[in-house]
Amino acid sequence: KARSILIQNVLNQFNLVLDGEEIVTNVKNNSFAQSKHNLIQGILKIYDLTLTTKSNVSRLFYEEVFDFLYNEEILGSAKVSVSGESGIKYFIDFILPETKSKPEKLINFANHLDFNKVTTDAFMYRDVKHNRPSRSGLAPQMLIVANDVEHPITAKARQAAEHEHLSILHWSDKDRIKAILTQ
Incomplete structure (x- = not known):
């Protein structure tokens, strides 16, 4: 449950949504670059959770x-x-x-x-x-x-x-x- 909360916090921080097992975001043309950046940053931050420290x-x-x-x-x-x-x-x-x-x-x-x-x-x-x-x-x-x-x-x-x-x-x-x- 605690991991789910951490993941949800990351998703919220980068305006992302978990759709099944996929991380998605809704993008408008004028904010594509920032949305792409947020998606990559969110994925990296969630990946970092798999390398959880002691x-x-x-x-x-x-x-x-x-x-x-x-x-x-x-x-x-x-x-x-x-x-x-x-x-x-x-x-x-x-x-x-x-x-x-x-x-x-x-x-x-x-x-x-x-x-x-x-x-x-x-x-x-x-x-x-x-x-x-x-x-x-x-x-x-x-x-x-x-x-x-x-x-x-x-x-x-x-x-x-x-x-x-x-x-x-x-x-x-x-x-x-x-x-x-x-x-």
């Missing part, structure tokens, strides 16, 4: 997760800056607020969850969990939504997450993600 692929995954949360009406705050006890500021991808009976859920997304990402998130969690205000007295939970569809999660990453009390939510099991985030 950061763009990660961004696409993040957009997919944000779209999923929005479509499932899972209410929370996106891209939140929080401070740890150390004074270091961190960005958390999504935070679900606590309720009287449920702890706050701190959620990060990982397009490629590896040992290093787990240890980074574990350090952040240890640093911020005692700094989070709580009316219920419940400690926040840390969860990671991981793209296991594209990148299998290694045993080492899984073991480290379990040891640090981080829950891994597999992107391949969206029903479980929804159940955990709405319970």
